[in-house]
Amino acid sequence: MSRLQVGDNYSLEVGEAGTYRLKIMNAVYGPSTEKLLEEIGLEGKRVLDVGCGTGNVSCWIARQVGETGSVVGVDVSEEQTEIAKKNADAIGLKNISFKVGNAYETGVERESFDIAYCRFVLCHLMQPENALREMLATLKTGGTLVCEDLDISGGFSDPPIEAFDKMNQSIQDVAKGRSVGFNIGRQLHRLFREAGLTDIKINIVQPAF
Secondary structure: OOOEEEOEEEOOOOOHHHHHHHHHHHHHHHHHHHHHHHHHOOOOOEEEEEOOOOOHHHHHHHHHHOOOOEEEEEEOOHHHHHHHHHHHHHOOOOOEEEEEOOOOOOOOOOOOEEEEEEEOOHHHOOOHHHHHHHHHHOEEEEEEEEEEOOOHHHOOOOOOOHHHHHHHHHHHHHHHHOOOOOOHHHHHHHHHHHOOOOOOOOOOOOOOO
16 A cells, blocks of 8 residues: 655555546546536647646547647656556557656746646645646646646435445545645635636536436
8 A cells, every 4th residue: 555645645545556546536527527628628738737646637638639739747656657657658649748746846847838737636735725826837828727626515415325424524524634625626716816817717517426
């Protein structure tokens, strides 16, 4: 079992141990992520994927940007970046690269990307506003910042199931104990405003099963 403690206390497994979880998460949220990014437009763009994990979204973006675009995936886990590289190589992607870095210090060029993107990253951070500033610093003038994140308080089951409610409460207790925000999704509009952004668009997605 591999755990990370780099600045913030990341509570989930990474590397091979986390691959299955990330595949499930992408199966649930992948369609809405793809729709969102397609609406923004990806062809020919240079895209930064912060907290790229094993590269599920990064590789999809690389196919969309085409030969004239490129993707850089950044993740705090060296294990996950190595898996991401193997996944990209396996499908023959040449316009994508991965590097080790974190949301506060991505280590990429300033003002060099058309789009900076993250999914379910800010919820794990003690200082999400600093991560937003870092991503903004990587964008070219007129670039686009895209963040998808959680509000687990909106989860429910019908008919009500006690185990589901206990699980949801346990997750929120973990977040509180680690001083991170698993309900940060509802705060994104305010965080964007406080970061100085003005042309802000918001969309709410509620997966159902």
